[in-house]
Amino acid sequence: MHRTGHMVMRSICLAAITALGLALAAGIHAAQEPRPEIEVIRITDALHMLGSGTTTGGNTAAFITEEGVVLVDTKLEGYGQDILGNVRRLTDKPVTTIINTHVHFDHSGSNTEFPDTVHFVAHENIRRHMARTDCQPLPTNCDDFQGENAKYLPSTTFSDRLTLFAGGPDQIDLYYFGRGHTDGDTFVVFKAARTMHTGDMFQGKLLPFIDAENGNGGSALEFGRTLTRAIAGVPDVETIITGHWETPLAWSDLVDYRDFYADLVRQAREGIDAGRSAEEVIASYAKPARFADYNAPESGTFSVTSIVNYIYDGR
């Protein structure tokens, strides 16, 4: 798997959105399209990252517990059998629990392809968005959960914090620290593995997409603060499974990512205080040398322009 960082990452997100959009527009089921394979990366014997590599959707975590396998996120529509096939190569145990980090179609796309006996767990705002009847298929796949499929809506929800399998080696802690990418972003911590899945609060080494346009509650203003709360509030984590990066990252990368984002917000705020226009701030944005690895394109979905405009709009 090639590792040319940000360019790969960016093409993953845009290609996934474009490919699925075209498939839907043509009335073709995404499962029938030739698709990239899932790449499995071992973190511990019990915990694996089912990576996206290219266009499989967000990273899935597969955690083997005493009672069965817990998945975090289910990639794009059509990937349910691929995920199950990979799980079967790791263990004979069935998938018993699915946690979603947020509402987007590339993280919950194949929820409804699992047995309906699975225990679905998510933040209360994720459930509310999934249950909507008025969303577009991109980026919120609420069509998946209508009618008969309402049985796939999360049966366990939480607002700030939830612990599953408390006290033993299987303990999983779910944290919500406020708005950011959406208003349901959940940080999922596998305690014994000292590993956290961040969902798209940390997609990889690039500026975030803020979903403020689709009723999903994202906030560029809150994004940095929410990351700071996560960094302060989650103890003893070493390894990070991001939303989309091809390999696991380290806790220090999460801290760098927060700093990278906070620096852009600071530059925007200084522009506001100095009476400069958003366009001037965008044109003069200078990325500090320590963030050389991080991608901050001037325009596009994951860009300086989009973040600065949101800060100027107070969103």
Ligand SMILES: [Zn+2]
């Ligand atoms: Zn995503």
Ligand SMILES: [Zn+2]
């Ligand atoms: Zn997302």
